[in-house]
Amino acid sequence: MNLQKTFPSRVRFCAANLAERGEDAISGLIDLTSQRLVRFACAITRNQHDAEDAVQTVLIHIGSQPDLLDQSENPWSYLLKMTRNESLIIMRRRKRWFSIDSLCDLLTIRRVDEVQREEVYREIWLALRRLPVIQSEVVVLKIWEEMTFADIAEVLEVTPSTAASRYRYALGKLSVMLRETVGDLDHV
Template sequence: MAAPDNSEFQRAFVETVNLLTCDTERALGVMFDLTAQRLVRFAMTITGNQPDAEDALQGAFSRIAGKPRLLARADSPWPYLIRTVRNEALRILQKRRHITSSDSLDARPSGSEDSETAMVFEETNERVRRVLGTLPQSQYEVVILKHWEDLTFAEIAEALGLSQNTVASRYRYAMEKLQRSLEPLMK
């Protein structure tokens, strides 16, 4: 599960945030194109399904469009945007009062693969999915933000409104559980 090129993403995101105050409409369009896939994937960890995650993203962008200066002036705009999406996803959950299982692991190994390699990958992927699904939501969010979004503990703490120590401990407990559960695969 390789992380996307975070430095290129960060550069493009900062440029887009800087554009918010002078050309809001264009900046929001560019920002949506740049962040939608990542933010929907994150929102799915909360909502459990793609339609609700997409609704959360739309709601977050509607809020940002109403007050773009809040994002433009945020000390850390990316965690601010993640937190906005998270809040929208939680609002949707409160309205809908249902949680379904998440399907956030869509990565495939690259290159040519034989049927045995593909089968091992699918089995491993399914096992990781099941184990991730057993984590408490609070730990699951931290793991997704750390590994899929390549955020630091400080950025995760800001996005979730928690202390860095709380984020680090949730991550540690999640990793311990994942390690115990996935250890048989490593033998």
């Protein structure tokens, strides 16, 4: 059984648990989803602090009204949709200026065996930040969340062909950006 199939069902289980046990079960949902939600929100807000604000708002809302998630048809898609909406609201509200060419705000995991790859990862994150939001969010959902275009379309409220088109354009741009920036690196 691969992760792609099990993750939404794990979220569903967590949602049912939350609805049954109330706010005491919120920690399970946080542990399961916060990393992915922050990553997704980061692609939209392009800033980790704002992304965490969005995720925090969503999780608090879910913790206060657990039935919302339990009653939804697809709890994981519902969470992603909520996070996206909250991220967009924060983006609209945001007054402060920030540079998308910087990754100073990101909290990263540095594994010993991936030190050499860190620079590539940073280039990828920078490249994602340089993409338009409508394209970067599709990339995140497609590659990191391993969703189909139909599922992505449901979260983003567009047609599957639009999602596929955005993904194609995004990948085209990313390949240009990463070829230029990462191409000089030695094979990792």
